[in-house]
Amino acid sequence: MSNVNTSTKAKASSPQWELDSIFPGGSASPEFRKFCDAIRGDPEKLATSVKVLPAVLNDSSRAPWITAILEFQRLGAHIEMARSFAHCLTSQNVKDDAGHALEGEVDNYIASWLNLRTGFEASFAGHSDVEWEKLTADGQVAEIKFPLDEMRRMAKHKMAPQLEALAQELAVNGYHGWSRLYDKISGEIAVEFAESGTVETMSVGQLSNKFQHPDRDIRRRAFAAFENIWAQEASVCASVLNAQAGFRLALYRNRGWKSALVEPLMLNRSQQETLDAMWSAVKSVIPDLKRYTDAKKKLMGTDKFCWYDQFAPVGHLDLEFTYDQAADFIVKHLGSFSDEMAKFSRMAIDKRWIEAEDRAGKADGAYCTGLNLKGESRVFMTYSNDYSSMSTLAHELGHAYHQWVLKDTPQLATEYPMGLAETASIFNELRVGSAALQEVSDRQGKLMLIDQELQGTLILFCNIYTRYLFDRRFYEERAGGIVGKNRLDEMMLAAQKEAFGEILDPKEGYHPLFWASKLHFFITDVPFYNFPYTMGFLFAGGVYERAEQEGKGFAKKYRSLLEDTGKMTTEQVAKKHLGVDLTKDEFWRLAVQRATARIDEFVQLVNK
Ligand SMILES: [Zn+2]
Structure with a gap:
């Protein structure tokens, strides 16, 4: 079956990732089974031991409370590890039924852990300020003071714990049920679309991909079909949207939230x-x-x-990027800013942390997931030898670097908000984007x-x-x-x-x-x-500009900025590491100017 064509194709094909060093054997892995079995009874065990903890925090009850908090964190880290691995299994093969069963199993662990969290939040709120400060000053939990404080504050914004638990349970088949209904409606849409003489039946996602078609007439016709199909579904979609918003608003009202x-x-x-x-x-x-x-x-x-x-x-763009060329390009250009980022990216590529192969049966999209207990991560994507794939690879490697920086940070302090989550990924995208622009000279x-x-x-x-x-x-x-x-x-x-x-x-x-x-x-x-998309993009742009101004000297500061993303508010991260006040216009004015700076160049190129 070999001929010249397939062998060149084989040469350019992109690698699969390596998962066996995490748990060998995929969804049939006995090691992963053991790992999940070890988690299974833990939430209940912890819930039971929390119940008998003295409600009042003082010198003698502080230690058992800290032990319980650390166990809660340990359990969270293990569940997160299981969640990531199970998700890797189902995205590398969407038909992996055993993988899907494992994912469903982990969902239950997550739900139990979230219930534990609600309980902890409520008990934290019951502790006096003085005792709480003493507890969070303890060396074993000092690094997670911010997320613990946040949990304590959260309870003050919520209903009584039993009501919150009831709301969470009702939400599974009420609130979230509406969102599943929407997925079903959009998933079942099949549209007939004619292109170059043949009529194809496609999903609504495939139809909307036509908005990226170079032929404007195809885009226009695809959009007309798109509007037409959604007009037919509009009435039921309106009911869905009203129902889920009604649920949300009722919950907010009962929590006393004004907006x-x-x-x-x-x-x-x-x-x-x-x-x-x-x-x-x-x-x-x-x-x-x-x-x-x-x-x-x-x-x-x-x-x-x-x-x-x-x-x-x-x-x-004439530039072609095979996977290997993209890897070299990314490593080279990150290296001009930070040796550590370049070295890290090279290591992730060499150790095959990236699932890049273009093959049937994989899930859509791209993501990076942390395998925290191993201090590793995995990137998932489908690589297709072009600029956009190279840019996606750089983006996901940014996420992987962010996780790498946080690998020795306690689990609760690694949970960063969405507005900061894209900092490292967009940073990388901007870096390779401007490098590519420098290498290209044709109009x-x-x-x-x-x-x-x-x-x-x-x-x-x-x-x-x-x-x-x-x-x-x-x-x-x-x-x-x-x-x-x-x-x-x-x-x-x-x-x-x-x-x-x-x-x-x-x-x-x-x-x-x-x-x-x-x-x-x-x-x-x-x-x-x-x-959060816009905020993350503009924030990352601000960080990137700082890097361009300060060069390699900024690399260390950049690292410590990323290290703090799970330990403070977005405003505090910006203040501490960039010296800017996000509540004021100035930072954002500069950020939007930067994002639109190439408009003149574009207009000139068009008029050339
Ligand atoms: Zn991203």
């Missing part, structure tokens, strides 16, 4: 002032982004910029690279701002009763008009059904899953 933003801000460890300062800076550059989309219209040969043009590819290549960058900015500024505005207003209105589907369309249209300014064509440019077609509005695990 729907309390929870997302807590999860992001940031303040409303920070968010307001960020959006006001974003708004100020939207007219500049219109210069970019106007230039892009010229390239596309149209006088209208529509929703489906946001992802349109322009230009062409088409430059157009492609700069467009990729500005396209990302357009999405993070206008598209994500749309989602934020919609979410805010929808929650305000939903508090007064059900919001009908026509009203949802209206509100979405208004949000798009505000967030995109004059960018989208007034007649054909908008997507009023975005509230139905976008999965993120229906995710129940993370409310307001929108602004």
